[in-house]
Amino acid sequence: MKDLFDKIYKDKGPLGKWADQAEGYFVFPKLEGEIGNRMKFQGKEVITWSVNDYLGLANHPEVRKVDAEAAKQYGSAYPMGARMMSGHTNLHEQLQNELAEFVSKEAAYLLNFGYQGMVSTIDALVGKDDVIVYDVDAHACIIDGVRLHMGKRFTYKHNDVASIEKNLQRAEKIAQQTGGGILLISEGVFGMRGEQGKLKEIVALKEKYNFRLFVDDAHGFGTLGKTGAGAGEEQGVQDQIDVYFATFAKSMASTGAFIAGDQEVIDYLKYNLRSQMFAKSLQMQLVVGALKRLDMLRSMPELKEKLWENVNALQNGLKERGFDIGTTQSCVTPVYLKGSIPEAMALVKDLRENHGVFCSIVVYPVIPKGLILLRMIPTASHTMKDIEETLEAFSSIRERLENGTYKRLSAGVAAAMGD
Numbered sequence: 001m002k003d004l005f006d007k008i009y010k011d012k013g014p015l016g017k018w019a020d021q022a023e024g025y026f027v028f029p030k031l032e033g034e035i036g037n038r039m040k041f042q043g044k045e046v047i048t049w050s051v052n053d054y055l056g057l058a059n060h061p062e063v064r065k066v067d068a069e070a071a072k073q074y075g076s077a078y079p080m081g082a083r084m085m086s087g088h089t090n091l092h093e094q095l096q097n098e099l100a101e102f103v104s105k106e107a108a109y110l111l112n113f114g115y116q117g118m119v120s121t122i123d124a125l126v127g128k129d130d131v132i133v134y135d136v137d138a139h140a141c142i143i144d145g146v147r148l149h150m151g152k153r154f155t156y157k158h159n160d161v162a163s164i165e166k167n168l169q170r171a172e173k174i175a176q177q178t179g180g181g182i183l184l185i186s187e188g189v190f191g192m193r194g195e196q197g198k199l200k201e202i203v204a205l206k207e208k209y210n211f212r213l214f215v216d217d218a219h220g221f222g223t224l225g226k227t228g229a230g231a232g233e234e235q236g237v238q239d240q241i242d243v244y245f246a247t248f249a250k251s252m253a254s255t256g257a258f259i260a261g262d263q264e265v266i267d268y269l270k271y272n273l274r275s276q277m278f279a280k281s282l283q284m285q286l287v288v289g290a291l292k293r294l295d296m297l298r299s300m301p302e303l304k305e306k307l308w309e310n311v312n313a314l315q316n317g318l319k320e321r322g323f324d325i326g327t328t329q330s331c332v333t334p335v336y337l338k339g340s341i342p343e344a345m346a347l348v349k350d351l352r353e354n355h356g357v358f359c360s361i362v363v364y365p366v367i368p369k370g371l372i373l374l375r376m377i378p379t380a381s382h383t384m385k386d387i388e389e390t391l392e393a394f395s396s397i398r399e400r401l402e403n404g405t406y407k408r409l410s411a412g413v414a415a416a417m418g419d
């Protein structure tokens with residue numbers, strides 16, 4: 001019989017196998033200093049494009065002050081216990097009410113982490129007779145929530161309305177046999193490529209098919225829509241989203257998340273969400289911090305305006321220089337280049353060491369072989385100087401990629417990897 005750990009010793013997994021070449025630099029890098037447009041990486045200042053602090057709240061003096069005061073008043077223990085048992089407070093309730101109002105829903109419920117909350121909400125919404133229909137490019141939290149489902153599930157081609165309809169028809173057939181219902185899950189914004197989910201088109205399909213819509217709007221909340229209420233507001237279909245989800249980990253620059261919907265639906269989830277029934281309540285300092293951030297989202301539209309000024313300057317600058325930024329419809333700014341993984345590594349090293357530009361790099365198997373995706377997250381705290389310097393840096397690395405410099409520089413790594 002095999003030792004359970006044999007596989008661990010032999011195979012580190014699809015990402016783990018790159019650990020020797022990548023750890024500490026391409027993965028698990030240490031960004032140091034105050035969170036902002038410029039931080040320190042390995043002792044040197046870099047322009048940071050990989051921090052999801054969209055509205056620049058992470059290091060805002062008012063936010064820091066409230067966070068510090070809340071920590072002083074409540075420490076990190078309060079309240080103890082799960083919401084249902086001993087972890088419920090007036091402030092948790094107040095935050096839920098304010099969040100619900102902000103996203104135009106009757107009620108909201110807090111989650112400790114977005115990832116677990118999404119998994120748990122999917123789990124609570126469906127039973128074995130129900131059918132799930134979801135985007136093939138869904139975030140891991142959706143995929144993992146669907147994994148718990150005992151019934152049928154269908155993926156549709158990414159943001160493809162014909163494929164959505166085809167899969168709704170398949171789901172309908174099954175649901176008619178089992179006597180179950182259909183849950184359709186989309187993201188408000190797809191975090192890698194920046195496209196918005198086709199919410200308007202999906203909602204239109206409600207005329208023909210009987211399904212409920214669950215939207216993960218992690219990247220849309222605070223960044224899209226007139227008031228910042230997200231992708232549903234932006235597309236004019238917020239009232240047709242049956243369950244709305246957003247995390248505090250992006251625009252709100254914190255930890256925690258929430259779901260919102262009709263009172264009866266949220267009441268049901270409150271009594272059936274295993275991630276909240278069997279885990280400690282969201283810490284009070286996070287609740288107080290979220291109330292402050294939400295207040296700023298509502299009362300300081302200039303934060304979102306500044307964010308979009310930067311997004312437009314960066315995205316237009318890249319397009320003017322002939323870069324392929326795909327079909328983004330949000331702040332998420334992908335830049336697609338052609339090259340191998342070793343070339344991508346040399347390129348990112350050049351960007352960081354010689355140009356002081358820090359962004360995330362995504363390669364195969366997350367995207368097709370031969371493509372390099374540099375993913376940038378503009379924020380309200382970036383400056384026009386940051387953008388100009390970054391655009392210059394990008395022009396320079398593209399030239400070196402095209403003239404074979406990175407191929408030469410990475411020849412040793414490529415040989416070692418058998419690439």
Ligand SMILES: Cc1ncc(COP(=O)(O)O)c(C=O)c1O
Pocket residue numbers: 113114115116118139141187191216218219247248249255256257
């Ligand atoms: C689309 C999406 N959903 C859910 C999550 C998980 O949220 P959290 O970081 O609060 O666990 C993320 C990442 O943060 C995300 O990008």
